[in-house]
Amino acid sequence: MSKKISIEKKVLSENDKLAMEIREKLTKYRIPALNFVSSPGSGKTSLLEKTLQALSEEMTIGMVAGDVQTENDANRLVNAGGQYIKPIVTGGSCHLDARMVSKVLPEIDLSKLDLFIIENVGNLVCPSGYDLGEDMKVVLVSVTEGDDKPLKYPGMFRRSSVMVINKIDMLQLCDFDMEMVRRNALQINGELKIFEMSCRTGEGLDIWFNWLKSLVTAKKGQLLNA
Amino acid sequence: MSKKISIEKKVLSENDKLAMEIREKLTKYRIPALNFVSSPGSGKTSLLEKTLQALSEEMTIGMVAGDVQTENDANRLVNAGGQYIKPIVTGGSCHLDARMVSKVLPEIDLSKLDLFIIENVGNLVCPSGYDLGEDMKVVLVSVTEGDDKPLKYPGMFRRSSVMVINKIDMLQLCDFDMEMVRRNALQINGELKIFEMSCRTGEGLDIWFNWLKSLVTAKKGQLLNA
Numbered sequence: 483m484s485k486k487i488s489i490e491k492k493v494l495s496e497n498d499k500l501a502m503e504i505r506e507k508l509t510k511y512r513i514p515a516l517n518f519v520s521s522p523g524s525g526k527t528s529l530l531e532k533t534l535q536a537l538s539e540e541m542t543i544g545m546v547a548g549d550v551q552t553e554n555d556a557n558r559l560v561n562a563g564g565q566y567i568k569p570i571v572t573g574g575s576c577h578l579d580a581r582m583v584s585k586v587l588p589e590i591d592l593s594k595l596d597l598f599i600i601e602n603v604g605n606l607v608c609p610s611g612y613d614l615g616e617d618m619k620v621v622l623v624s625v626t627e628g629d630d631k632p633l634k635y636p637g638m639f640r641r642s643s644v645m646v647i648n649k650i651d652m653l654q655l656c657d658f659d660m661e662m663v664r665r666n667a668l669q670i671n672g673e674l675k676i677f678e679m680s681c682r683t684g685e686g687l688d689i690w691f692n693w694l695k696s697l698v699t700a701k702k703g704q705l706l707n708a
Numbered sequence: 709m710s711k712k713i714s715i716e717k718k719v720l721s722e723n724d725k726l727a728m729e730i731r732e733k734l735t736k737y738r739i740p741a742l743n744f745v746s747s748p749g750s751g752k753t754s755l756l757e758k759t760l761q762a763l764s765e766e767m768t769i770g771m772v773a774g775d776v777q778t779e780n781d782a783n784r785l786v787n788a789g790g791q792y793i794k795p796i797v798t799g800g801s802c803h804l805d806a807r808m809v810s811k812v813l814p815e816i817d818l819s820k821l822d823l824f825i826i827e828n829v830g831n832l833v834c835p836s837g838y839d840l841g842e843d844m845k846v847v848l849v850s851v852t853e854g855d856d857k858p859l860k861y862p863g864m865f866r867r868s869s870v871m872v873i874n875k876i877d878m879l880q881l882c883d884f885d886m887e888m889v890r891r892n893a894l895q896i897n898g899e900l901k902i903f904e905m906s907c908r909t910g911e912g913l914d915i916w917f918n919w920l921k922s923l924v925t926a927k928k929g930q931l932l933n934a
Contacts, residue, residue, distance in 0.1 A: 521747045521748045521749060521830065521832075521853075522747045522832050522853055522857055522860070523747060523852065523853025523854045523857060549860050550860060550861055550862070550863070551859065551860055551861070552856070552860050554856055554860065574863060576802065576831070576833035576834050603833070604832065604860070604861075605802070605832070605833055605834075606748050607776060607829070607831055608802050608831075608834065624749075624852065626749065626852040626875065626878065627747075627748055628748075628749045630778070630780055631748055631749060633777065633778050633780070634775050634776060634777055634778050634830070635748065635776055635777070635830075636776070649852065651881065652852070652881055655877065655881070655908075682881075
């Protein structure tokens with residue numbers, strides 16, 4: 483048992499070292515970095531498609547799309563206008579780690595980017611433990627999944643800075659209590675910034691786009707003033 | 709790397725040994741055993757609630773409900789009429805293993821059961837690798853998650869015997885192609901038995917209940933004739 487723990491610690495510390503290297507590279511180029519995490523099918527790729535379609539004229543977004551199998555998500559992001567998209571097929575692994583991201587990062591010209599987004603494997607447990615060099619994790623939950631998810635998967639909500647509540651156009655068909663999910667999430671992590679949206683109808687997306695723009699502006703200013 | 713692999717093999721072989729012991733116990737009492745797996749929020753607990761409500765008069769169903777945190781699911785199953793329900797809180801682990809099930813099994817009087825169901829942690833990746841002594845894995849996918857899930861998470865669909873397509877009442881609000889998901893799933897595993905249902909409206913549930921009844925009858929007959 484102790485051997486298992488020490489090996490786990492070693493793996494994590496190697497991961498943290500690589501994550502720090504990624505963070506340093508992105509910081510050098512003043513690029514905010516987000517790590518998108520959620521259950522399978524919560525709408526990570528849909529939100530990234532909408533984001534590319536809406537913002538590609540005013541900013542350049544690099545993305546890494548992780549999946550256990552297939553490059554479908556990366557292909558969808560390219561079709562949505564993404565110019566700097568790289569797939570990672572984990573081939574079985576339930577999360578991305580910093581080594582996988584490090585490996586594809588040199589294939590993206592960071593000097594061209596204003597924003598960098600990692601789409602993690604769909605899994606509400608395992609990706610929470612892996613720093614990928616991001617500034618913050620963005621956890622998505624769709625109203626069809628139920629309002630109890632923050633309490634049942636607390637690690638992910640504790641380690642995220644932003645919660646996106648997606649598919650609000652389906653609210654009337656679900657036993658989903660918006661106040662309850664907010665209360666449950668803030669009970670786990672009082673610092674969470676919360677967005678409500680529907681990628682299908684577009685409701686709430688403008689607020690999200692504006693927030694992304696402010697992130698980019700802030701990172702540029704923050705470093706110019708440093 | 710080789711050390712990591714050998715430890716992983718050892719953990720799995722210990723798991724397989726315990727799973728075999730569970731299987732032997734359940735077989736001795738002629739109890740079919742199902743291991744429910746899916747993404748968080750696909751409707752595992754809802755389907756089990758409906759199953760308990762519909763079948764409790766004619767059969768006794770024991771259930772183990774696993775979650776990373778909270779005993780909410782087990783409480784819901786008790787409220788739905790379940791008499792032999794045990795929670796397992798993994799406290800962070802992303803899947804149930806045979807040791808966890810072994811530990812709670814003595815608390816259930818197997819001589820009273822006609823059917824045994826394990827509700828795994830919501831995770832479409834990690835639980836696929838762990839035999840819990842079940843006769844078959846039942847993988848749920850809800851139409852809100854998208855029809856690409858079998859291709860993106862092939863391990864789970866390969867190791868399952870049954871696929872339940874849930875939330876079909878929401879079909880009109882989703883870009884979900886029923887033929888596509890069937891084709892994708894059968895491409896991964898041509899032996900999959902497929903059910904379509906809505907736990908919310910009740911559509912398709914009768915076929916599911918009848919199948920469960922036939923499972924119980926078959927297991928009794930199979931062993932009486934053995």
